[in-house]
Amino acid sequence: MLCVNQNGGYLCIPRNMYNYNYRPDPVPPEVRGTAPCILGYSAAEDGTCNDIDECETNSHHCNPTQVCINTAGGYTCSCSEGYWLIGGQCQDIDECRYGYCQQLCANVPGSYSCSCNPGFILNPDSRTCQDVDECEDDPCSHGCFNTYGSFMCNCDEGFELAADGTTCIDLDECSFSEFLCQNRCVNTPGSFTCICPPGYYVYEDGRSCEDINECDTGNNTCTTAQTCFNFQGGYTCLDPLHCDLPYIEVSDNQCMCSAENPACRDKPFTILYRHMDLSSGRSVPADIFQMQATTRYPGAFYIFQIKSGNEGREFYMRQTSNVSATLVLSRPIKGPREVVLDLEMVTVNNVINFRGSSIIRLTIFVSEHPF
Numbered sequence: 001m002l003c004v005n006q007n008g009g010y011l012c013i014p015r016n017m018y019n020y021n022y023r024p025d026p027v028p029p030e031v032r033g034t035a036p037c038i039l040g041y042s043a044a045e046d047g048t049c050n051d052i053d054e055c056e057t058n059s060h061h062c063n064p065t066q067v068c069i070n071t072a073g074g075y076t077c078s079c080s081e082g083y084w085l086i087g088g089q090c091q092d093i094d095e096c097r098y099g100y101c102q103q104l105c106a107n108v109p110g111s112y113s114c115s116c117n118p119g120f121i122l123n124p125d126s127r128t129c130q131d132v133d134e135c136e137d138d139p140c141s142h143g144c145f146n147t148y149g150s151f152m153c154n155c156d157e158g159f160e161l162a163a164d165g166t167t168c169i170d171l172d173e174c175s176f177s178e179f180l181c182q183n184r185c186v187n188t189p190g191s192f193t194c195i196c197p198p199g200y201y202v203y204e205d206g207r208s209c210e211d212i213n214e215c216d217t218g219n220n221t222c223t224t225a226q227t228c229f230n231f232q233g234g235y236t237c238l239d240p241l242h243c244d245l246p247y248i249e250v251s252d253n254q255c256m257c258s259a260e261n262p263a264c265r266d267k268p269f270t271i272l273y274r275h276m277d278l279s280s281g282r283s284v285p286a287d288i289f290q291m292q293a294t295t296r297y298p299g300a301f302y303i304f305q306i307k308s309g310n311e312g313r314e315f316y317m318r319q320t321s322n323v324s325a326t327l328v329l330s331r332p333i334k335g336p337r338e339v340v341l342d343l344e345m346v347t348v349n350n351v352i353n354f355r356g357s358s359i360i361r362l363t364i365f366v367s368e369h370p371f
Contacts, residue, residue: 008069008076013039040073065090082110102128119149141168158190182209182371197369199233209371231277232367234336241273268344268359275363280335281370285328291317291343291360292324299351307359309341317343327362335366 001012037049044050054060054075055068062068062077066085069076079090094112096105101114116122116129123130133151135144140153155161155168162169173192174185181194196202196209203210214220214235215228222228222237229236243255246263250256253273257264276289293302304317304325314331327343343360 004073006074006076007071008078009071009074011039011074038073063088063090080110082112100127117149119151140166156190181207183369197233200369200371209369229275229365231365232279232371233369234365234367236365238275243271247271268357271359271361273361273363275365277365277367278329278333278335279370280367281332282329284332285330287318287326288329288364289327289343289362290324291327291345292321293345293347296323297347297349300347300349300354303346303348305344305346307342307344309339314339315341333366336368337366339364339366 002015004011004013037043040052040054041049042052051070051072052059053070055070060068060075060077062075065079065083066077067080067090069078079085082093082095083090084093085091092107092109094107096107096112100112103117103120104115106113106115114122114127119132119134120129121132122128131146131148133146135146135151138144139151142156142159143154145152145154153161153166153168158171158173159168160171161167170187170189172187174180174187180192183197183200184195186193186195194202194207194209199212199214200209201212202208211230211232212219213230215222215230220228220235220237222235225240226237227240229238241249241252241255243249246261246267247255247257250270255271255273257267257269259269274289278288291304302323304319306315306317306327310316312331314329314333316328316330317325318328319325325345327341333339341362341364343362344357345360346355346357348355
């Protein structure tokens with residue numbers, strides 16, 4: 001037999017038939033119909049040799065897993081796309097092993113399928129992936145920031161991200177500290193507001209409370225005969241001075257009892273009226289008022305004391321010099337409260353055997369709040 005190479009295969013034919021169909025001499029008509037054709041061809045009525053399609057006539061010997069491909073004078077067995085021939089059998093090629101897909105690959109018989117991770121979509125080439133801009137769908141309550149394959153939500157000031165990663169919930173700033181506002185803190189969406197009690201306004205820092213001076217603003221109910229006195233968080237209207245007998249008025253805030261009047265014996269020579277304000281719960285000890293002699297006599301000395309109004313022992317006098325003393329707050333006072341103290345200065349002169357006194361009647365308006 002002689003091996004004859006074919007496209008995709010080969011043929012074995014008897015050596016004496018190899019050139020039979022290609023004789024240069026014309027075939028005589030009497031033998032033309034019976035002249036044999038080489039293997040893979042069949043004789044036609046006109047005496048020519050036509051190729052036999054072994055694939056169509058199913059006369060091939062290809063494995064069931066193979067594909068028959070007809071050739072001139074024969075056929076060849078091949079594998080479909082996506083398969084390769086191993087041991088005479090067509091086996092599937094696992095294309096996923098060769099990185100055909102950018103991200104995810106699923107092998108299927110004779111082919112493969114690419115897919116993408118969450119946050120990506122498959123490009124028209126069916127192999128590569130491109131990022132999905134999730135922010136275009138507004139998944140976040142406030143702000144959205146696209147990332148490669150995902151996204152991140154952010155919240156406006158005063159909010160925090162909830163556990164779902166997309167919703168923004170309000171921060172209760174008032175719960176962070178009791179010192180956020182000087183008086184009262186009210187939570188608002190994304191922020192907070194400080195509220196001050198009546199008689200105060202919110203200062204420029206937005207947190208402190210500042211006293212409203214109703215006497216300066218004119219927002220008071222005092223008559224023209226009265227004097228408006230402002231204190232922390234409020235005000236009061238002071239009536240005109242009235243001196244009880246035997247005292248007589250010597251100024252708008254001072255009463256005097258004349259030494260020439262027998263009824264004035266053993267009474268303070270003068271009573272001076274003063275007013276001051278004090279914050280509730282003020283820290284102690286605190287120097288709050290100064291008192292001193294205005295007239296000095298040779299050989300005299302001075303004694304300063306609280307004559308009345310200190311039943312709760314919240315105050316004491318500390319002498320700072322021979323002629324002066326300081327009123328000291330020794331215990332915190334809670335307001336609102338009005339305290340009236342008679343501060344006495346006793347003048348003693350043993351040279352002329354003189355003893356007399358003067359009174360400062362100090363009215364202290366204690367505010368309701370510690371500011």
